Structure formats: C-alpha cells, structure tokens
Amino acid sequence: MEFMTVKEAAEKWNVSTRLIQRYCSNGRITGARKSGNVWEIPCDAIKPEDPRRKEGNNIYRNSSFQNLMPLMNTSFQPGECKKIISKMKEGARKDIAYAEYYYFRGNPQMSAQMAKQYLTCSNTELRLSACLIYAFSNLSIGQIEQARQVLEKIKSTLKEDKERAQQIKVIDAFIAMAAAVLLHLPLPEDIPSMQEFIPILPFGLRSFALYVEAHYLYLQKNYEKSIGMIEAALAMGANQYPIPAIYLHLAAVMDYMSLKQLEKAExxxxxxxxxxxxxxxxxxxxxxxxxxxxxxxxxxxxxWPEDFKRIISITYEFSAGWRKIHNPVTGHEVADDLSTTEFAVAMLAARGWTNSEIAKHLNISSNTVKNHISQAIKKLHVENRKALKQYMLK
Known part of the structure; x- marks a missing residue:
C-alpha cells in the first residue's frame, strides 16, 4: 500500500495540515497509521466530511450511540469488566452490557437469555445490539434456526431503514457488516461503504468496525493493508477498549501468520x-x-492448558453452528469438520509451510504433522496436498 504525508493530504484535499492531524488522531481517516511521530495516510483514502458544513446534521453533536453494544464501547482496565457493568444504571443498556459480557466469556446460554428480551425493542440501538448478540449466541448453542431468523432480521432492517436518519443507517450498517464479515457471508447489497460510517462512530465501536474491515481485508488476502489498519487503530488507543482490542490483535495474528512473521504474530x-x-x-x-x-x-x-481446553470447547460449539449457517442441509463441506489440530496443520500446509516448519512451530514431530495432513486429506475427500491447499484457501 502507498502512503502520503500529512502535508500531501492537506494539499490534495485543500485543508490545513492541522485538520489532517486532527482527522488522524480521531480515527477519521481509515488506514492512517503513525510511524514514530509522523502520520502516514493511504493514498487512496477518502477525505472525511466536515460535519460543520452539513446543514441540519446534528448527529456528531447529539449522538453518543450509548445504547449500541455498550460494553464493547466502554473503556476499562483488564480485570474490571464486571465492575464497570455493575456501575451502569439499571435498565436495558445494562442488560445488553451483561449479554455482551456473558457472550465474550463463552457463556452463550446466559447471553442469549439476556438478549432475547430486547429483540423487539423500539430503540434501534438496543434492538440491533440484542439481535447481533442473540444470533451469535444461538450459533454456539446449536439453535441455528433462531440465529438464522435474527440474521435475516438484521438484513431486512438495513433495507427498511434505507431512507431513515443518518444515525439509524450508521447503526444498521455497523451491525449488518459485523454479522456478515464475522460469519464469512456475502455483504448485504444495501450496505454503505465503511468509509461513510466509521468516522461517525464513537471510538470503541469505531475500533471494532476497523477490526471488521481488517477481517474483511484478510478474507480478501490483502494482509498488508489489514495490518496497516489494525496497527493504526491500536496506535490511536484502541487498547483502552479491551473487547475491540482483543479482536484487533487476533486479526493481526491472522495476518502475520499468513505472512509467516511468527514473532509479530506471537x-x-x-x-x-x-x-x-x-x-x-x-x-x-x-x-x-x-x-x-x-x-x-x-x-x-x-x-495455560486448562484455558486452552475451554477455548477449544468454544471452537467446537461455534464452528458447529458456523457450518450449519453455511450448509443448512448437511452442515458439511467446510473445513471445520476437522479436529482443531488438523485444521491448524492443514491451514499452515495450505499456506506453503513445510512439514518441518509446522512441526517446529507446534512443537510436534514431522511424522505427527504428516499424519494430521493425511487425516485432513481423507476427511475432506481431496486427492493430495495441492488439492488441500485449494480447499482450505477457497
């Protein structure tokens, strides 16, 4: 990716360098990153709109998006998550925050229970937050039809709200894109460009939206651009918001592993x-x-072997639902039919790693790697390692 300086961007967009600096610091320019004390801006970046010049648009002054994924949008110190929620005012916002809390802790049953009561809420932020949480929670507990219905509801809301206020469209777009990208589903036809709505979001939600965009770039195999976006978000302070920060760092691991830069990934x-x-x-x-x-x-x-076991349990539960969303009839034809270790080995092999490289990385023998690859080839009904690559990276 090519970058331009603050001065070059200012000249290109006919604004002051000070305004460009402010745009970068506030996350208004997607993909901008800081190298030392200098901002680097993608040459293809879109000039942010100046809200002062938009007549009748009060969204920047009056909207805090306080009910949209409230825990995700809250800054807290690691270890104080539940304490932060307990201090929230009693009511729907606090309930949604608890639904998020239970989901991100791997307790989808409790999360779904908390979110369900707000699926028909009149407040758009609360309703769509509940829909997103409820959909993902139901994937993990095997309630696929409920998950599918709510995902369809999110898509239909995007169409219904097409002519509504800018704030509502931003909320719709954020939720719809998150649902689609994280499940590797096609983007809804009516979704606006992320360049249009990311600058409007508050910082915590903006950080998660940048993760979603980075994940999308990863799926397009544009790893360098994805990393640039992630590093920019982190440089602007995303680590102050643990939930989006966790996802940003995990996306960086995905990118760096794809580029075989193990130290940065770790x-x-x-x-x-x-x-x-x-x-x-x-x-x-x-x-x-x-x-x-x-x-x-x-x-x-x-x-952390016990934590690892719990993570793998979450993986199996989530991937089982993921399979059925992609393949409603059989739930097959995706690589999640493999064990978690077979999947990891097969993915590394598909990305061009040799058996010895995989063995060293996972601290296992080359023969064990060979056995895992053989099992993956057998389970996926492909002929050889070349066919395995095509399958895993399709």
Missing part, C-alpha cells in the same frame, strides 16, 4: 491474552482458532 496474541484473561473474555480466541495458524497450540496450550 506478540499480538500475548497482548490479546493479557487483555482477555483477567476477565475471562476468551470467546474471540475460540471463534478465530482456525485462522490463527496454530498459535493457540504453540503459545497458549503449554502455559
């Missing part, structure tokens, strides 16, 4: 773990297991 994994473990926010590790290139086996399993 560093991001450990930072994510330091943010997550004090509050037991381990759901994201289970969701991303298959994309982390064996990092959980190599780093988490040896030091």
């Amino acid at each position: 560093n991001h994994l450990l930072i994510a773990w330091e943010l997550a473990r004090p509050d037991d926010l381990i759901e994201g590790f289970g969701e991303h297991h298959g994309l982390l290139g064996g990092m959980l086996e190599a780093v988490i399993k040896p030091k």
Whole structure:
C-alpha cells in the first residue's frame, strides 16, 4: 500500500495540515497509521466530511450511540469488566452490557437469555445490539434456526431503514457488516461503504468496525493493508477498549501468520491474552482458532492448558453452528469438520509451510504433522496436498 504525508493530504484535499492531524488522531481517516511521530495516510483514502458544513446534521453533536453494544464501547482496565457493568444504571443498556459480557466469556446460554428480551425493542440501538448478540449466541448453542431468523432480521432492517436518519443507517450498517464479515457471508447489497460510517462512530465501536474491515481485508488476502489498519487503530488507543482490542490483535495474528512473521504474530496474541484473561473474555480466541495458524497450540496450550481446553470447547460449539449457517442441509463441506489440530496443520500446509516448519512451530514431530495432513486429506475427500491447499484457501 502507498502512503502520503500529512502535508500531501492537506494539499490534495485543500485543508490545513492541522485538520489532517486532527482527522488522524480521531480515527477519521481509515488506514492512517503513525510511524514514530509522523502520520502516514493511504493514498487512496477518502477525505472525511466536515460535519460543520452539513446543514441540519446534528448527529456528531447529539449522538453518543450509548445504547449500541455498550460494553464493547466502554473503556476499562483488564480485570474490571464486571465492575464497570455493575456501575451502569439499571435498565436495558445494562442488560445488553451483561449479554455482551456473558457472550465474550463463552457463556452463550446466559447471553442469549439476556438478549432475547430486547429483540423487539423500539430503540434501534438496543434492538440491533440484542439481535447481533442473540444470533451469535444461538450459533454456539446449536439453535441455528433462531440465529438464522435474527440474521435475516438484521438484513431486512438495513433495507427498511434505507431512507431513515443518518444515525439509524450508521447503526444498521455497523451491525449488518459485523454479522456478515464475522460469519464469512456475502455483504448485504444495501450496505454503505465503511468509509461513510466509521468516522461517525464513537471510538470503541469505531475500533471494532476497523477490526471488521481488517477481517474483511484478510478474507480478501490483502494482509498488508489489514495490518496497516489494525496497527493504526491500536496506535490511536484502541487498547483502552479491551473487547475491540482483543479482536484487533487476533486479526493481526491472522495476518502475520499468513505472512509467516511468527514473532509479530506471537506478540499480538500475548497482548490479546493479557487483555482477555483477567476477565475471562476468551470467546474471540475460540471463534478465530482456525485462522490463527496454530498459535493457540504453540503459545497458549503449554502455559495455560486448562484455558486452552475451554477455548477449544468454544471452537467446537461455534464452528458447529458456523457450518450449519453455511450448509443448512448437511452442515458439511467446510473445513471445520476437522479436529482443531488438523485444521491448524492443514491451514499452515495450505499456506506453503513445510512439514518441518509446522512441526517446529507446534512443537510436534514431522511424522505427527504428516499424519494430521493425511487425516485432513481423507476427511475432506481431496486427492493430495495441492488439492488441500485449494480447499482450505477457497
């Protein structure tokens, strides 16, 4: 990716360098990153709109999005998650925060129970937050029809609200894109560009939206651009918001493992773990297991074996639902039919790792690697390693 300086961006967009600096600091320019004390801006970045010049648009002054995924949008110190929620005012917002809390701790049953009561709430932020939480929780507990119905409800809401106020469209877009990208589903046709709505979101939600965009870029195999977006979000202070920060770091692991930069991948994994473990926010590790290139086996399993077992349990539950969303009739034809270790080995092999490289990374023998690959080929009904690569990376 090519970058321009603050001065070059100011000249290109006919604004002051001071305004460009402010845009970068506030996360208004997607993909902007800080190198030392200097901001680097993608050459293809879109100029943010100046809210002062939009007549009748009070969204920037009056909207706090306080009811949209409130826990995700809250800054707290690791270990104080539940304490932060307990201090919230009693009511729907606090209930949704607890639903998030239970979900990110790997307790989908309690999460679904908390979210269900707000699926028809008149407040758009609360309703769509509940829908997203309820859908993902039901994937993990095997209630696929409920999950599918709520996902369809999110898509229909996006269409119904097309002509409504800007704030409502931003909320719809944020939830719809998160649901689609995280489940590797096609983006809804009516969804606006993320460039349009990310700058409007408050910082915590903006950080998670940047994770969603980075995840999307990862799926497009644009790893460098994904990393640039992640590093920019982290440089702007995303670590102050543990939930989006955990997901940003996990996406960085995915990118760096794809580029075979193991040291950087491990560093991001450990930072994510330091943010997550004090509050037991381990759901994201289970969701991303298959994309982390064996990092959980190599780093988490040896030091935290009991936590690793819980993560793998989450992986099996979530991936079972994921399969059925993609293949409603049989639930097959996706690589999650493999064991978690077979999946990790097969994915590394598909990305061009040799057996000896995989063995060293996972601290197992080359023969064990060979056996895992043979099992993957057999279970996926492919002919050879080349066909395995095509299957895993399709």
